[in-house]
Amino acid sequence: MITEATFSRNFREKLLPAWNLHPRYLDSCGGARSGKTYSILQMFVLKALAEAADGSPAKITSVVSETLPHLKRGAIRDFKSIMQSWEIWNDRQWNRTDNIFTFSNGGMIEFFSADSPGKVHGPARDRLFINEAQNVDYETARQLFIRTRDRIIIDYNPVREFWVHEHIQGRPECVSIHSTYKDNDFLTPEQVAEIESNKGSGNWWRVYGEGKIGQAEGVIFDFTQIDAMPESSDMVETYGIDFGFTNDPTVIVHVKVHTGRKEIYVDQLEYRTGMLNRDIIRTLDAYKVPKRTIPIFADAAEPKSIAEIAQAGFNCKPSYKATRKAEQIAFMQQYKMFITKRSVEGIKEARNYCWAKDKDGRPLNEPQAFADHFMDAMRYAAYSPFADFRKSGHYKIINR
Structure with a gap:
């Protein structure tokens, strides 16, 4: 009516x-x-x-x-x-x-x-x-x-x-x-x-x-949109999960990294609120994510969720710790980034992912802490395979 x-x-x-x-x-x-x-x-x-x-x-x-x-x-x-x-x-x-x-x-x-x-x-x-x-x-x-x-x-x-x-x-x-x-x-x-x-x-x-014209200052990543993920066997392949529930979405991404060409490819598989761990497992099954082989790096602050997904047969493990983001971002900035066109929410996040500023407008060495769920999931997947974080507080980049 x-x-x-x-x-x-x-x-x-x-x-x-x-x-x-x-x-x-x-x-x-x-x-x-x-x-x-x-x-x-x-x-x-x-x-x-x-x-x-x-x-x-x-x-x-x-x-x-x-x-x-x-x-x-x-x-x-x-x-x-x-x-x-x-x-x-x-x-x-x-x-x-x-x-x-x-x-x-x-x-x-x-x-x-x-x-x-x-x-x-x-x-x-x-x-x-x-x-x-x-x-x-x-x-x-x-x-x-x-x-x-x-x-x-x-x-x-x-x-x-x-x-x-x-x-x-x-x-x-x-x-x-x-x-x-x-x-x-x-x-x-x-x-x-x-x-x-x-x-x-x-x-x-x-x-x-406020709907006023902004200033696109401090955008962290440039990227190119692509139709689909490349088919290639010479890439480091991973998945990333950033957990959410009520207000924040759970985001699942598929990532491929070509270290020779310095390229990162990202595809958004899921981006929605209200997902329980069983819903995440169903999504991974629906996208035919291989079990026990390709690693899934998830938010380390949710060990219980990681354990449940691992019990379902997936190679799910904690990502490198969420602190020291700037160093992880600096590593990723060495690479060209490609995001699939269907990653609608992820593309919006990437366009607005900027360095935070202090009260006087000076840039901080830390990304803004909002609308960053896709970006975090991507960082878990793209950075963690190259970091040795077995010793608390110390890590090194692994040559792959």
């Missing part, structure tokens, strides 16, 4: 008034959990439903993000949630292969990734939504713009200035809106408290709390 209570403050007070000004470009900047993506998808669904109801000509809306895994975890999941909550979802109208929903008048909402050249340079559309545009390059966006007949919406987290600020904002045909988590009525008190617990976290709070 569609009622007024269906829509957040973001939709009612910001997106809808801006849409009704009929701009060519609608620039939606916001912090974490502001509801901007969900609201924009609601708008496009409403337009498609209205056009189908009054027999208007069929129109095509394209929803584009950096990769298909990112779309499936974000915009496509939100789109299905909206359609199901409004009781209008129909499996027969959803093309799973091409990720297209067709309405009764032939209008379509399609989803494709910015790394699909054939679609970016392909047929035109009526409306365009670029989701998390800070991760899409300008040339790709420009190709999409020139093939869009009518309206364009762009949303993003303001992690830094990028092409929107240079080429779109300030145009007379552009309307800009800004939102934060306070514009999302549907967050639970626990979610709000979790966001606000980071008020002292400098650049993170500025970007994700």
Whole structure:
């Protein structure tokens, strides 16, 4: 059912008034959990439903993000949630292969990734939504713009200035809106408290709390996205686990290290809260992680969990201690890093993994202690095989 209570403050007070000004470009900047993506998808669904109801000509809306895994975890999941909550979802109208929903008048909402050249340079559309545009390059966006007949919406987290600020904002045909988590009525008190617990976290709070343009200073790792893990027998292969439960996710990663080429490859297998040890074991089984052979390095602060996973037959052992992170990071910075495109949450962490600062803004020799669960799991897996930590307080790098 569609009622007024269906829509957040973001939709009612910001997106809808801006849409009704009929701009060519609608620039939606916001912090974490502001509801901007969900609201924009609601708008496009409403337009498609209205056009189908009054027999208007069929129109095509394209929803584009950096990769298909990112779309499936974000915009496509939100789109299905909206359609199901409004009781209008129909499996027969959803093309799973091409990720297209067709309405009764032939209008379509399609989803494709910015790394699909054939679609970016392909047929035109009526409306365009670029989701998390800070991760899409300008040339790709420009190709999409020139093939869009009518309206364009762009949303993003303001992690830094990028092409929107240079080429779109300030145009007379552009309307800009800004939102934060306070514009999302549907967050639970626990979610709000979790966001606000980071008020002292400098650049993170500025970007994700206040929705203001950040300064990308002190990012620890550069990385390249890849489609899949390489098939190679001449690599050191491991897995890493960072335990969580209620608020923090449990993260499981697969890591391969090529010492000759100085390369680290990482694939996210799991990233979610509420996982018991039996759920972790099921996940390892589902991904066919070999038993008793390839090592799994897990957070050493959880010996009971490590023991239970080992009892299930896996070669699970404690990682090198969590202190002295800077030395471990320095070791890993000697390597080129590659992360699979499906590692959506991991990629977000890696883009925002920065050195902490003191109260005066001076950098510390320690990474920021939030949104680091994937990064910790990766560090356990990538560093531990090369460290001899049998003697407490002393270690050396092992040549492999």
